[in-house]
Amino acid sequence: MTTGYRPELIHRAFVDFISTRLHPFWSLNVPKLRLIARRILSDELIALQFEPNCAFKQQAFSSSHRSGHSSHEGWHGGQHINLSVLIDGVYHQRSYSLVGLPQQPLWWHEDSEQKPHKNNNNLNNSFDKKSPAQIGTSTVTIAIKPQGRVSEYLTNHAVLGTVFDSSLPSGEFTLAQARLGQQTSEKRSPISVQTSLLFIAGGSGITPMLGLVTQALKYGHKVTLLHYSRMSLGENILQKQWQQLATIYPNFTYYLINTEDPSTYLAGSRHLSAASLLALSPSLSSSLKATLNTPSNVSLDSTLSDIQIFACGSPALLAGLYRACDDIHLPLGKQLRDNIMTESFSHTLLDIDEADEKAVTSEAKTIFLRGRQRQFNSNTTLLMGAENAGICLNHGCRQGICQLCRCNKISGRVKNIQTGKISNDGYESIQTCINVPMTDVVLDI
Incomplete structure (x- = not known):
């Protein structure tokens, strides 16, 4: 026997093999979630609540502790999980944003007259026996739009009590990952409490904002929320959450835009524009008026340089945001678009120029995969370039939605x-399916 080798008397994989056959929810290694309740949030959104198994809780909370965050956190607002869903004998994997924060009761549990989703009667489980506080702090909740094969199955057909394999919470759409402007340093400098935060959401893009806004307010940021939706104010159940937060935190302002009601529009338009941003708050007003009515070379107040924008919604909404930011000129050559972090829930790409639409650069760049000690040349997306070179990389939707292709970039600009x-030249998380190399790139793959 090799010196120093200590064999496991009982392998963890063997224990998992036995335990999952005794009960599908039991596992030492695999994070699993059990569906326990549904809740209608609006005509567009259904909240699904899951009970996590011990493997999920142990790994989620210990990973946050190892990463330098408080061990009670578990995950951050804006992060997501990947669910593996078995439909007609075929596994499908989808990414869903987490609602709220761990150890935090969700606002609808305070409603004594809550009406659960019609399919809640499929299982007589402990959901009805727990107190609202217990429910909110012991579950994982996602909010989804019941469209598409997997989402429709989860909201209308999955029996309560069904167990799903899950990933741990992950994702870069968080306060911890936000940085103002393009910085060359590899070390991330977190946004300060003095930084104002603007959250812009369209439709179901509000789901990652539910935890992000709450977390930002707890950290002491000044927060403005702009939500575009087809629901009227009376039908928008989420308004209760925003009203509660506005009561507790004086530095929180929210605007609900019903796209069918002109009386709710900003600057008289249902579309997001520079004028819409102007109407958001007095703190933005003076700078935006100056930028809209003066030449771009005029020295302006730099307050806009200190605003971090989070946006999630349709390609049309995100495209409008980028056009609005391009109309705003900041001093010292800064660009407001550099302060934007986005997520998209649609399969349609944004309106981009012809060169980007072809997803090619003028000449091929060298992409080095550090973990595999291999390299290839690419003048198209990193994923497509690897495949053209006969190298298989993880991927899913190939359109920037599912996050399965996400990896860490060590150096280079994409x-x-x-x-x-265009990214900075240092370390950051990127998606290979929607990024093209602008220089030679090193990936941690």
């Missing part, structure tokens, strides 16, 4: 073909 934004 361009996001959906937003047109």
Whole structure:
């Protein structure tokens, strides 16, 4: 026997093999979620609540502790999980944003007259026996739009009590990952409490905002929320959450835009524009008026340089945001679009120029995969370039939605073909399916 080798008397994989056959929810290694309740949030959104198994809780909370965050956090607002869903004998994997924060009761649990989703009677489980506080702090909740094969199955057909394999919470759409402007340093400098935060959401894009806004307010940021939706104010159940937060936090302002009601429009338009941003708050007003009515070389107040924008919604909404930011000129050559972090829930790319639409650069760049000690040349997306070279990389939707292709870039600059934004030269998380190399790139793969 090799010196120093200590064999496991009982392998964890063997224990998992036995335990999952005794009960599908039991596992030492695999994070699993059990569906326990549904809740109608609006005509567009259904909240699904899951009970996590011990493997999920142990790994989620210990990973946050190892990463330097408080061990009670578990995950951050804006992060997501990947669910594996078995439909007609075929596994499908989808990414869903987490609602709220761990150890935080969700606002609808305070409603004594809550009406659960019609399919809640499929299982007589402990959901009805727990107190509202217990429900909110012991579950994982997502909010989804019941369209598409997997989402429709989860909202209308999956029996309560069904167990799903899950990933741990992950994602870069968080306060911890936000940085103002393009910085060359590999070390991330977190946004300060003095930084104002603007959250812009369209339709179901509000789901990652539910945790992000709450977390930002707890950290002491000044927060403005702009939500575009087809629901009227009376039908918007989420308004209760925003009203509660506005009561607790004086530095929180929200605007609900019903796209069918002109009386709710900003600057008289249902579309997002520079004039819409102007109407958001007095703190933005003076700078935006100056930028809209003066030449771009005029020295302006730099308050806009200190605003971090989070946006999630349709390609049309995100494209409008980038056009609005391009109409705003900041001093010292800064660009407001560099302060934007986005997520998109649609399969349609943004309106981009012809070169980006072809997803090619002028000449091939060298892409080095550090973990595999291999390299290839690419003048198209990193994923397509690897495949052209006969190298298989993880991927899913190939359109920037599912996050399965996300990896860490060690060095080099890439361009996001959906937003047109060019990355910094240092370490950051990127998606290979929607980024083209602008220089030689090193990936941690």
